[in-house]
Amino acid sequence: MKIILKIQRYNPESDPAPYFQEYSVEANPNERLLDALMQVKRFQDGSLAFRKSCAHGVCGSDAMRINGKDGLACKTLVKDVVKQDGDTVTVEPLRYLPVQRDLIVDQKDFFEKYRAVQPFLINDEPVAEKERPQSQEERMAFDDATNCILCASCYSACPVMAENPAFIGPAAIAQAFRFLADTRDRGFESRLPVLDHPDGVWPCQNHFKCTQACPRSILVTKRINQTKKMIEKHRAEGKA
Amino acid sequence: MYHHYDAIIVGSGGAGLYAALEASQRAKTAVLSKLYPIRSHTGAAQGGISAALGNVEEDKPEWHAFDTIKGGDYLVDQQAAKILAEEAIQAVYDLENRGLPFNRTPAGRIDQRRFGGHTRNFGEGPVRRACYAADRTGHMILQTLYQQCIKNKVAFFDEFQVVDLILDGTTCKGLVAVELATGELHIFAAKAVLFATGGFGRIFKITSNAYANTGDGPAVCARRGIPLEDMEFYQFHPTGIMGLGILISEAVRGEGGILRNRDGERFMARYTPTLLDLAPRDIVARSIMTEVRAGKGIRGDRKIDDYVYLDATGLGKATLMSKLPDITSFCKTYLGIDPADSPIPVLPTAHYAMGGIPTDVHGRVVLDDKGTLVNGLYAAGECACVSVHGANRLGTNSLLDLVVFGRRAGRHIGDYVKQADPPQVPTSAADPARAWIGRLTDGQTGPHGGHIMEEMQTGMMEKVGIYRNAKEMQAAIDQVQALRRRYQSVRVQDRSKPFNTDLLELIELRNLLDLALITAVSALNRQESRGAHSREDFPGRDDTQWLKHTLAYLEGDKVRLDYKAVDTSIWPPKPRTY
Numbered sequence: 001m002k003i004i005l006k007i008q009r010y011n012p013e014s015d016p017a018p019y020f021q022e023y024s025v026e027a028n029p030n031e032r033l034l035d036a037l038m039q040v041k042r043f044q045d046g047s048l049a050f051r052k053s054c055a056h057g058v059c060g061s062d063a064m065r066i067n068g069k070d071g072l073a074c075k076t077l078v079k080d081v082v083k084q085d086g087d088t089v090t091v092e093p094l095r096y097l098p099v100q101r102d103l104i105v106d107q108k109d110f111f112e113k114y115r116a117v118q119p120f121l122i123n124d125e126p127v128a129e130k131e132r133p134q135s136q137e138e139r140m141a142f143d144d145a146t147n148c149i150l151c152a153s154c155y156s157a158c159p160v161m162a163e164n165p166a167f168i169g170p171a172a173i174a175q176a177f178r179f180l181a182d183t184r185d186r187g188f189e190s191r192l193p194v195l196d197h198p199d200g201v202w203p204c205q206n207h208f209k210c211t212q213a214c215p216r217s218i219l220v221t222k223r224i225n226q227t228k229k230m231i232e233k234h235r236a237e238g239k240a
Numbered sequence: 241m242y243h244h245y246d247a248i249i250v251g252s253g254g255a256g257l258y259a260a261l262e263a264s265q266r267a268k269t270a271v272l273s274k275l276y277p278i279r280s281h282t283g284a285a286q287g288g289i290s291a292a293l294g295n296v297e298e299d300k301p302e303w304h305a306f307d308t309i310k311g312g313d314y315l316v317d318q319q320a321a322k323i324l325a326e327e328a329i330q331a332v333y334d335l336e337n338r339g340l341p342f343n344r345t346p347a348g349r350i351d352q353r354r355f356g357g358h359t360r361n362f363g364e365g366p367v368r369r370a371c372y373a374a375d376r377t378g379h380m381i382l383q384t385l386y387q388q389c390i391k392n393k394v395a396f397f398d399e400f401q402v403v404d405l406i407l408d409g410t411t412c413k414g415l416v417a418v419e420l421a422t423g424e425l426h427i428f429a430a431k432a433v434l435f436a437t438g439g440f441g442r443i444f445k446i447t448s449n450a451y452a453n454t455g456d457g458p459a460v461c462a463r464r465g466i467p468l469e470d471m472e473f474y475q476f477h478p479t480g481i482m483g484l485g486i487l488i489s490e491a492v493r494g495e496g497g498i499l500r501n502r503d504g505e506r507f508m509a510r511y512t513p514t515l516l517d518l519a520p521r522d523i524v525a526r527s528i529m530t531e532v533r534a535g536k537g538i539r540g541d542r543k544i545d546d547y548v549y550l551d552a553t554g555l556g557k558a559t560l561m562s563k564l565p566d567i568t569s570f571c572k573t574y575l576g577i578d579p580a581d582s583p584i585p586v587l588p589t590a591h592y593a594m595g596g597i598p599t600d601v602h603g604r605v606v607l608d609d610k611g612t613l614v615n616g617l618y619a620a621g622e623c624a625c626v627s628v629h630g631a632n633r634l635g636t637n638s639l640l641d642l643v644v645f646g647r648r649a650g651r652h653i654g655d656y657v658k659q660a661d662p663p664q665v666p667t668s669a670a671d672p673a674r675a676w677i678g679r680l681t682d683g684q685t686g687p688h689g690g691h692i693m694e695e696m697q698t699g700m701m702e703k704v705g706i707y708r709n710a711k712e713m714q715a716a717i718d719q720v721q722a723l724r725r726r727y728q729s730v731r732v733q734d735r736s737k738p739f740n741t742d743l744l745e746l747i748e749l750r751n752l753l754d755l756a757l758i759t760a761v762s763a764l765n766r767q768e769s770r771g772a773h774s775r776e777d778f779p780g781r782d783d784t785q786w787l788k789h790t791l792a793y794l795e796g797d798k799v800r801l802d803y804k805a806v807d808t809s810i811w812p813p814k815p816r817t818y
Contacts, residue, residue, distance in 0.1 A: 011736055041741075041745075042689075042690030043688075046689075047734035047735075047736070053451050054283070055451060056486045056570060056574070057569075058284050058566070059279040059281070059283055061275065061279050077574075100738065100739055102739075115390055118391075120387035120390055130333045131349060131350055133344075133347070136344040182339070
């Protein structure tokens with residue numbers, strides 16, 4: 001079928017402001033939107049800039065806004081976003097991160113916020129045996145949070161970011177939860193200053209947009225609420 | 241720009257990050273990566289990482305080493321395989337200790353499952369050796385190593401594309417890279433350079449590999465006179481999603497999935513009666529193509545793109561959700577089916593390069609059959625050839641290779657830079673790269689790269705695929721040579737500096753064209769069938785003539801071939817049956 005890709009373009013060298021450009025592409029309904037973008041790049045306009053790599057939803061490179069929804073171009077099929085021949089798909093860069101070129105955004109802030117939660121196992125105790133035993137049940141408690149590919153779809157989908165750009169954002173909290181809920185981790189206190197902070201977990205208002213956007217099916221909002229509860233419990237225990 | 245480092249690691253997948261973690265403890269180290277680090281294709285590896293932990297049943301490193309050697313059709317260097325199998329155990333524990341969330345046994349230990357070609361007691365039957373984190377083991381390894389890099393404050397240059405290697409005789413002095421954000425060329429003067437750039441599956445049309453898998457390290461090395469080893473051995477994974485090539489992990493068969501032809505027959509029982517569906521990948525891929533050619537594919541039209549079914553309906557929803565959740569999700573997203581209810585249409589997909597930059601067991605690059613080293617130059621992971629995979633890699637051994645040899649190379653670099661002199665690199669070292677990029681961006685009009693890429697990928701898939709013969713391989717060589725000539729006149733359509741991904745793709749295209757040529761020439765010259773290299777005109781393995789590694793030197797438009805001996809010091813080669 002023929003589809004129209006309406007893509008936001010911006011080149012800092014030559015464009016005063018972003019604008020939209022349309023491309024007509026012959027696409028199979030079962031193809032990925034990324035395949036359609038590659039058609040444009042390879043055979044129509046080599047200047048179109050976007051990131052991509054694995055092409056099956058595991059590397060997180062090609063997150064973008066597709067018809068106003070945040071997600072991966074390689075996990076979105078053409079038939080998911082157009083109904084019939086001649087339909088238009090609007091493709092824009094992620095929000096709340098500076099656009100560097102076309103669909104490419106500067107991920108610096110996003111990764112700095114991720115690094116701020118100390119996203120690594122904190123445990124200085126010597127390992128008694130060769131491995132640190134953990135039951136499968138304990139391991140499953142943080143399972144979905146380990147799926148995060150840091151694509152920033154949730155960050156762009158979050159309405160709170162519009163009001164509070166300093167908000168640490170859903171991905172960073174989900175990544176923190178991944179360690180807080182790991183029985184092997186001892187880093188709760190050292191992560192607390194970043195999480196229990198006016199720009200930490202508390203700005204989240206349960207819009208659930210992050211959960212809806214997550215291409216890895218992480219229950220992000222739930223993990224944020226669990227993190228809030230852990231902090232509240234810690235505070236209560238401190239007072240007792 | 242000009243930078244000075246002790247060590248530069250090129251690539252931020254499993255091998256690069258592990259090497260960086262080790263090297264950065266003792267040397268001023270930076271990682272240069274064309275992608276953001278957690279975007280690397282290590283993250284796409286699914287099924288597991290093997291180690292003879294013996295957590296669920298008896299296992300031994302010797303069995304693992306033997307399986308690796310036999311799986312590689314005896315082209316494996318045996319002492320290297322012994323190191324791989326022995327160091328696997330500590331490597332897996334190290335990953336666990338650093339937070340990797342492995343699936344667990346009821347006793348709370350790292351769980352293990354079956355994988356193709358991994359056996360107990362030298363081939364008696366399948367063994368549970370693959371340690372796994374659902375079907376996201378590579379993702380977890382990549383995440384864990386990147387987390388450790390953050391913890392240890394490793395320096396990164398994100399979105400830098402390597403374009404040249406700076407050598408002075410047989411000593412490495414650094415490299416040249418282009419920064420995607422600005423288009424600027426950077427010289428990195430370094431005592432040591434490690435290439436960990438991954439694979440180059442994008443020479444083929446149907447592949448499980450990422451767009452980024454363009455063999456940048458091997459191609460840059462080849463153009464600087466370094467040979468590439470055993471490039472004819474390219475693995476086609478038996479089970480890629482029909483048409484797309486997206487990997488469906490061998491773990492599906494490890495958990496009980498069965499391959500079936502159009503009659504519903506479990507055809508692997510005819511080819512490998514002992515290991516059945518868990519035979520090594522080269523054998524399973526060939527068996528599928530043999531079925532297709534016999535009209536036993538699902539369509540039955542004997543065409544190269546006919547397919548078979550991978551039947552996972554017997555596993556049950558619970559197993560699929562706890563052990564194979566990503567596979568289930570891929571099937572739902574891309575095929576619109578639930579593997580609990582419907583068989584998965586699969587076809588072999590270009591997956592893994594056994595060959596690459598020749599190294600010793602410390603990751604040091606070796607220049608010839610006499611073992612001459614290039615001082616300060618290292619390679620690890622898929623872009624390297626140690627050789628632990630020989631003519632056919634076993635599933636789960638690639639993640640293991642990254643961790644074991646990435647770590648070894650990083651440690652060796654830490655020692656090496658202590659006694660190496662700081663390199664003096666003139667700014668003119670960037671001139672060849674500047675001339676190349678200058679030509680691509682000189683404002684003239686020329687053909688775009690898209691069609692050249694597509695023709696190369698189709699040609700290699702059809703003519704240097706699973707089954708090969710002299711006539712077709714020669715045709716592929718002629719075609720790639722013609723495409724390389726066409727490349728001489730290609731130009732970018734994007735004339736700007738910032739984030740010029742058009743330029744990046746033309747750089748990658750040259751790398752792929754060079755590697756396609758080397759692969760096809762190496763394949764044509766090897767007149768036998770061994771592991772993944774399967775010739776219709778030479779169907780048997782020939783140890784008298786061909787028990788040797790290929791060394792291919794790119795010399796302008798020609799490829800010169802040399803050979804070196806295989807280490808068979810532990811187990812003498814035997815016929816390979818399963």
